[in-house]
Amino acid sequence: MFYIYKFSLxxxxxxxxxxxxxxxxxENNIVIFGSWMGxxxxxxxxxxxxxxxxxxxxxxxxxxxxxxxLKELNxxxxxxxxxxxxxxxxxxxxSGIHVVCNVPFKTxxxxxxxxxxxxxxxxxxQLWHGIPLKGIGRNANNSEYMFDNKIINKILAFAxxxxxxxxxxxxxxxxxxxxxLATSKQIGHIFSDAFNLPEKxxxxxxxxRNCECLELISDEEVILRKINESKKKFxxxxxxxxxxxVSIDNPIENKDFRKYLKKNxxxxxxxxxxxxxxxxSEHSNDVETIMLPATFDLNVLVSKIDILITDYSSISxxxxxxxxxxxxxxxxxxxxxxxxxxxxxxFDDYTAGWISKNLSELEQNISDQINNRETYDDINRxxxxxxxxxxxxxxxSYSSIVQDLFN
Numbered sequence: 201m202f203y204i205y206k207f208s209l210x211x212x213x214x215x216x217x218x219x220x221x222x223x224x225x226x227e228n229n230i231v232i233f234g235s236w237m238g239x240x241x242x243x244x245x246x247x248x249x250x251x252x253x254x255x256x257x258x259x260x261x262x263x264x265x266x267x268x269x270l271k272e273l274n275x276x277x278x279x280x281x282x283x284x285x286x287x288x289x290x291x292x293x294x295s296g297i298h299v300v301c302n303v304p305f306k307t308x309x310x311x312x313x314x315x316x317x318x319x320x321x322x323x324x325x326q327l328w329h330g331i332p333l334k335g336i337g338r339n340a341n342n343s344e345y346m347f348d349n350k351i352i353n354k355i356l357a358f359a360x361x362x363x364x365x366x367x368x369x370x371x372x373x374x375x376x377x378x379x380x381l382a383t384s385k386q387i388g389h390i391f392s393d394a395f396n397l398p399e400k401x402x403x404x405x406x407x408x409r410n411c412e413c414l415e416l417i418s419d420e421e422v423i424l425r426k427i428n429e430s431k432k433k434f435x436x437x438x439x440x441x442x443x444x445x446v447s448i449d450n451p452i453e454n455k456d457f458r459k460y461l462k463k464n465x466x467x468x469x470x471x472x473x474x475x476x477x478x479x480x481s482e483h484s485n486d487v488e489t490i491m492l493p494a495t496f497d498l499n500v501l502v503s504k505i506d507i508l509i510t511d512y513s514s515i516s517x518x519x520x521x522x523x524x525x526x527x528x529x530x531x532x533x534x535x536x537x538x539x540x541x542x543x544x545x546x547f548d549d550y551t552a553g554w555i556s557k558n559l560s561e562l563e564q565n566i567s568d569q570i571n572n573r574e575t576y577d578d579i580n581r582x583x584x585x586x587x588x589x590x591x592x593x594x595x596x597s598y599s600s601i602v603q604d605l606f607n
Contacts, residue, residue, distance in 0.1 A: 207369050214368050217320040219465070220293050226321055228296035231260045234313035235301050236329070238255075238283045239271060241417065243391040243498035244381070245301040245313070245325035247408035250415055253278060261295065262316055263288050266495065272417055279528040280405035283315065301327040305372040319373030325605055326380045327408065331387055331590050333550060334440065335541035337394030363521050378604060386593040388579040390445025390544050405604040406596035409499040410521050419493065420500050425468075427504050430467065431569070432488070435507040437470040438498060438515050439529075444539055448532050451509075451559055458487040460563050464570065471496055471507070507560070507569060512536065512543070516551070520587050521596075525579045526553035527569065529562050550589065 215492065216358050225542025235245035237541065241264065252260045252365075262280040264270050268462065271281035280287040298319045304326065335341055378383075381403050382388035383397070388402035427434050437451070451457050453466055461468055471492040492498075494577070502518045509527040510516050516526045530536070537543065551575055554565035568575050 210372050211370055213317045214320045214371065215373065217293065217318055217373070221321050224290070224293045226296040227294060228323070229257070230261070230291065230295040231297040231299060232261045232263060232291055232295040232314060234263050234283070236313060236495075238313055239305055240264075240266070240495040241269045241498065242495070243329050243499065244408045245299060246412065247411055247496060247499070248299065248327065248598075248601065249586065250277075250413070251408065251411070252602065254414060255598070256602065261291050262266070263291075265311070269495070276415065276417070288315070288330075288489045295322060297323045297325065299325045299327060299400075301329045304378075305376045314326075315377055316373045319375060321374070324373075324375060324378035326378050328381060330390070330407075331383060331517040332390055332394070332544040333514060333516065333547070334512040334536075337503065338396065339390065339394045339542075339544045341540065356459040370524070377401070381405060381407070381601075381605065382408055384590055387590055394544065403604050404471065404592055405601050406591075406593045407518075407521075408596070408598065410518060410596035410600055411598050411601075412449045412463075413500050416500060418443075419496065419500045423490065423496075424500065424504065426490075427501075430449070432465045432467050433506040434467050434469060434504070435509065435566075436498070436505045437468065437509045439511050440513040440514050442532075442540060444535075446532065446539070447537055448511075452489065452563060453485075454559055457559055457563065460566075462487045464567075466566075467524050469501075471498060472547070487558075504525070507566060512541075517586075517590055520552050520583055523580075523583055523587070523590060524549065525563065525576075525583055527565055528553060528555045530555060531557050533557070550586055552586040553579060570579060 220570065222307060233245045233249040235241065235243050240246075241262065249260055250260055251257055260279065262273055262281060263277060264273070265283045266294065267282070270280055270282055279536070292315050298314060302312035302315070303312050304314070304319070304324070306311040310507065349420075367376055370376055378397075379401055380391050380397055382391050382407065383404070386402055386406055388399070391397060392399050392402055415580045439448070442448075467490065469487045469490040469492060472494050496566045499518065502515065502526075503522045508515065508519045508524070509529050511530050513529060516528070519526050533547070556562035556565050567606060
């Protein structure tokens with residue numbers, strides 16, 4: 201019943217958009233951007249938007265659900281609109297190019313970066329939000345693309361070769377056909393398989409978020425000023441989200457670990473993943489901590505921090521891009537492999553740094569990173585190996601990205 205409703209709604213919306221485009225002609229010099237379900241000004245969408253605003257003749261527009269972000273972007277001088285405003289509806293229909301970095305349209309679980317239901321007839325670009333260490337799309341253990349109903353699978357298999365069904369019925373806004381950005385041919389193959397995209401739809405280039413950020417917003421300026429002015433070490437903890445009820449203990453909740461941080465003059469920074477539905481951690485204030493807002497763009501910090509702790513997040517590859525090793529804190533790795541998403545890339549082959557399965561190991565590995573330079577030769581060799589596997593370009597270039605995607 202759900203699929204009958206979904207397919208019917210897609211037909212209706214696509215028809216309405218086609219009719220409206222008779223009166224509101226799409227223009228390829230207008231580009232609409234959104235990021236992270238409309239909640240943030242961040243990631244690949246934000247970086248590319250800022251570059252195109254400053255250095256191209258295209259009219260670029262950012263849409264958001266967040267009123268605070270909207271005000272700040274307008275104050276800076278960007279063209280930004282609330283996602284469900286009249287101006288947003290108009291530019292969704294008028295723009296010839298729609299750009300996202302996460303969810304193109306509303307799904308069962310998430311809201312869209314933009315109103316992807318209005319994308320029919322526009323060129324569509326999926327920048328994505330990182331190199332996939334963990335399982336994604338059809339490669340994930342819990343893939344939503346796999347159905348238990350054999351009849352539905354047979355119908356979808358039969359309809360796969362039908363152009364009208366795929367473009368007008370199956371997916372909102374014609375998002376069955378889009379360009380997807382990947383950092384290497386190998387990563388492109390993973391995206392092609394995970395999202396059932398033809399290889400010709402994969403664009404191999406750099407990630408905008410690995411380029412220099414052209415303009416900071418207010419909360420970013422505060423944090424970066426603190427980093428630049430402090431003589432202490434800054435540690436950033438960025439766990440990915442868990443989709444089962446199982447969770448791991450936050451290291452900062454451990455009293456002895458906090459003592460270790462204080463003794464070594466380490467400031468703890470942390471940001472909760474936007475898709476994480478767990479409650480915020482509570483801890484004592486006996487060590488200096490910075491709890492970043494969930495909407496904070498971590499990409500402005502990666503090249504600045506001293507230590508990154510993560511588990512299976514793609515931020516590890518951003519750190520590796522800047523030739524920095526990573527601390528992997530993975531006490532639940534067996535559970536993650538068997539009951540969570542699993543991996544798109546082999547964990548041992550695509551991690552470059554220190555791996556810890558408990559707090560004692562984490563303390564020791566952080567100490568090695570800070571004090572034991574003898575361990576760095578092997579670690580640095582692994583960083584270079586992984587970097588060369590997942591990045592085809594040594595440097596990230598805005599101009600090359602724009603040429604690869606828009607020409």
